[in-house]
Each structure stands twice: as structure tokens, then as C-alpha cells.
Amino acid sequence: MSALLDALGVPRDRAADAAALSSAYRSALAGRRLLIVLDDARDCEQVRPLLPATPGCLAIVTGLRRLEGLTVTHNAQIITLNAMTRQESLQFLERRLDTDRLVAVPLNRVALHV
Known part of the structure; x- marks a missing residue:
């Protein structure tokens, strides 16, 4: 808070x-x-x-x-989303980060929740 x-x-x-x-x-x-x-x-x-x-x-x-x-x-609406696969997660990162920045981080250090 x-x-x-x-x-x-x-x-x-x-x-x-x-x-x-x-x-x-x-x-x-x-x-x-x-x-x-x-x-x-x-x-x-x-x-x-x-x-x-x-x-x-x-x-x-x-x-x-x-x-x-x-x-x-609270009159909330619940929307259930499936988790991204590892490949989908990497593609997502590639679209949003500079390629050089993504390549600079070894894949085993990228924290992906899959």
C-alpha cells in the first residue's frame, strides 16, 4: 500500500x-x-x-x-488464460526486447514461468 x-x-x-x-x-x-x-x-x-x-x-x-x-x-469478471509455452515466451520477449539484449542473456538465465 x-x-x-x-x-x-x-x-x-x-x-x-x-x-x-x-x-x-x-x-x-x-x-x-x-x-x-x-x-x-x-x-x-x-x-x-x-x-x-x-x-x-x-x-x-x-x-x-x-x-x-x-x-x-466487486462484480469482477474472471478471465482464465493458459500459460505460454517456452517457445511462445521467447517469441514474446523477442518482439519486445532488442535482439542484442535478448542474445546477451543466456537462455538458462531467462526466468520464464512455464
Whole structure:
């Protein structure tokens, strides 16, 4: 939560509790149009305080588990994606990175989640 508040430029009390941080975060979202990406969520409880309740804000939550509890409490839509194969992952990297940069890193050091 602290990193999000910092990114939003919100001054905050370092000793604030979770409820105060959550309140400051929600206030900072008011009146803004933001896309918030919450990557590798562990469970619903981890992301609930970070989900925007403000019109104009949207959150994309990724994770290895289906967070079906969010469909009930936050009207979330669940989209299941298959993992990329190693070849698809390499092709993805090749399209986005400079070829020299990709070649400079031995393939056994490239962290691919397959």
C-alpha cells in the first residue's frame, strides 16, 4: 500500500495503520481515471483494500488462483488464460526486447514461468 501511495504522491504518516492507509489510498483515487494492475495476487483478502471504488478507475488482478470471491463482492469478471509455452515466451520477449539484449542473456538465465 505504501508504494501505491508514494506513486500517487500522497503524503502520509509512516506510523499509520492499515485502515488509515486504505482510506488515504481511496481518497487519492477520487476524481482520477486510473488503471491499477495488481499482479500475482495471493487471495481476495490481499487485493480487496486495493480495489478502486471510484468511477473511472479500473483494476486488473492477476494470480495463479481464481479469485471468485471478487465476483460476488466487486462484480469482477474472471478471465482464465493458459500459460505460454517456452517457445511462445521467447517469441514474446523477442518482439519486445532488442535482439542484442535478448542474445546477451543466456537462455538458462531467462526466468520464464512455464
